[in-house]
Amino acid sequence: MVIILEMKTEGPSAWNKNYPVADGDRQSPIDILPHQARHDPNLGPIVLNYDRCTSINIANNGHSVVVEFEDSDDRSVIQGGPLDNPYRLKQFHFHWGGKGCHGSEHTVEGNSYASELHLVHWNAVKFKTFGEAASAPDGLAVLGIFLETGDEHRWLHMITDALYTVKFKGSVTDFKGFNPKCLLPSSLHYWTYLGSLTTPPLHESVTWIVVKEPMIVSEKQLGKFRTLVFTGEEEDERTRMENNFRPPQLLKGRTVRSSN
Numbered sequence: 001m002v003i004i005l006e007m008k009t010e011g012p013s014a015w016n017k018n019y020p021v022a023d024g025d026r027q028s029p030i031d032i033l034p035h036q037a038r039h040d041p042n043l044g045p046i047v048l049n050y051d052r053c054t055s056i057n058i059a060n061n062g063h064s065v066v067v068e069f070e071d072s073d074d075r076s077v078i079q080g081g082p083l084d085n086p087y088r089l090k091q092f093h094f095h096w097g098g099k100g101c102h103g104s105e106h107t108v109e110g111n112s113y114a115s116e117l118h119l120v121h122w123n124a125v126k127f128k129t130f131g132e133a134a135s136a137p138d139g140l141a142v143l144g145i146f147l148e149t150g151d152e153h154r155w156l157h158m159i160t161d162a163l164y165t166v167k168f169k170g171s172v173t174d175f176k177g178f179n180p181k182c183l184l185p186s187s188l189h190y191w192t193y194l195g196s197l198t199t200p201p202l203h204e205s206v207t208w209i210v211v212k213e214p215m216i217v218s219e220k221q222l223g224k225f226r227t228l229v230f231t232g233e234e235e236d237e238r239t240r241m242e243n244n245f246r247p248p249q250l251l252k253g254r255t256v257r258s259s260n
């Protein structure tokens with residue numbers, strides 16, 4: 001008798017088995033309804049001080065491609081908007097779909113974008129380490145930027161040209177001198193709400209700041225993200241890295257505020 005144990009990696013709908021917080025009251029992402037967002041005149045502009053940021057490496061962590069930053073001091077921070085103090089840039093990564101499909105995590109009136117960039121920052125004023133901040137209600141601030149397909153993005157090639165070096169899960173290569181400010185759209189008007197990490201451990205520790213204006217990238221540039229694989233080089237399988245997004249979660253009475 002042959003017993004075949006199919007060890008399928010379980011998707012977002014099964015996360016609540018190992019992470020009960022998946023069914024919590026402030027989960028992310030969400031569907032944003034602009035007309036139901038509360039315009040809050042007290043919400044100031046987002047201020048990004050990235051001029052002295054220090055990128056370290058680019059990696060494939062088996063879920064996404066991540067660029068890590070030096071965060072031992074306040075050399076690159078986000079502040080203003082809904083934040084009470086500066087939050088340090090730790091890393092950024094992307095979520096995307098399959099060919100021709102959409103892959104953003106947040107949606108706007110039920111509409112997805114092709115992809116979504118997350119710039120992850122932590123509250124080093126209140127917490128000693130990123131790990132401590134990542135599990136505290138006011139520990140993280142993630143700036144979300146939608147990616148829409150259109151013309152080629154003039155600076156995104158600096159990332160897509162490096163993707164072949166991190167094709168496999170667990171690969172890391174040097175990635176110095178990159179400033180993510182070059183990826184931002186011209187306007188930083190935003191929606192903000194209290195939410196969570198969108199992948200396990202799904203900690204409800206994120207003040208989300210979702211920028212309204214998408215950055216425009218070409219289909220060709222986006223296609224390069226799909227040359228990555230979820231699997232390690234030593235594994236037999238080569239599972240294309242795509243559709244690494246969590247679908248929208250219940251709002252559960254939360255208010256989304258709009259900068260204007």
Ligand SMILES: COc1cccc(N2C=Cc3cc(S(N)(=O)=O)sc3S2(=O)=O)c1
Pocket residue numbers: 118120130131132134135142196197198199200201202
């Ligand atoms: C102890 O907590 C830790 C320690 C190390 C890493 C993480 N993370 C895991 C998932 C995750 C998901 C993010 S998203 N898509 O909402 O922007 S950001 C992020 S993380 O903070 O890097 C948490």
Ligand SMILES: [Zn+2]
Pocket residue numbers: 093094095118198
């Ligand atoms: Zn993310």
